[in-house]
Amino acid sequence: MSTVEPAGTATGDPDTIRATRLAPPPPDDTPTRTIDTGTASAGADGSGGTAPEDRGRIDVADQVVQKIALGALEETEGVGGTTGTVGRMLGRDDSGGHPRVEATVSGQSTRIDARISVAYPSPVAAVCDRARAHVVRQVEALTGLSVARVDVVVTALTVPGAARPAARELE
Numbered sequence: 001m002s003t004v005e006p007a008g009t010a011t012g013d014p015d016t017i018r019a020t021r022l023a024p025p026p027p028d029d030t031p032t033r034t035i036d037t038g039t040a041s042a043g044a045d046g047s048g049g050t051a052p053e054d055r056g057r058i059d060v061a062d063q064v065v066q067k068i069a070l071g072a073l074e075e076t077e078g079v080g081g082t083t084g085t086v087g088r089m090l091g092r093d094d095s096g097g098h099p100r101v102e103a104t105v106s107g108q109s110t111r112i113d114a115r116i117s118v119a120y121p122s123p124v125a126a127v128c129d130r131a132r133a134h135v136v137r138q139v140e141a142l143t144g145l146s147v148a149r150v151d152v153v154v155t156a157l158t159v160p161g162a163a164r165p166a167a168r169e170l171e
Contacts, residue, residue: 060143063111065103071137073099073114078127080117082155109148117156128152
């Protein structure tokens with residue numbers, strides 16, 4: 001004997017209640033169509049579903065890779081932002097700024113150029129290696145692209161909490 005439960009009911013014993021909800025049927029005047037997204041499971045002989053090359057394609061914009069790489073750099077200990085020449089001349093601390101990142105996506109790979117500052121007295125090479133590795137991990141995990149190259153340019157060493165030189169007053 002089989003039982004049919006109404007949509008939106010809860011079944012099972014009190015310790016493991018499973019709620020079921022069915023999607024409402026479309027109105028009779030609404031046209032419906034089925035779209036093959038290529039997610040059908042393959043049959044026992046390996047046939048069925050859509051071949052990966054026939055499913056479409058996903059393009060990841062340069063700006064997306066830039067934002068992911070920027071986030072990864074900001075998460076890396078010892079990495080700071082960059083300021084322009086005027087900011088350095090005025091003694092502004094880079095710690096409040098952001099690293100600068102440029103990314104170029106070509107096919108299924110990307111190339112990333114980063115400009116950062118390093119907190120003194122951190123070892124520059126070690127900070128750059130950690131930053132590079134973290135950027136590669138994040139970009140590959142979130143986009144599926146392979147990272148061909150990450151160039152890191154250190155533009156300044158920053159001393160956290162250093163006093164800024166007094167500004168000159170113009171007369």
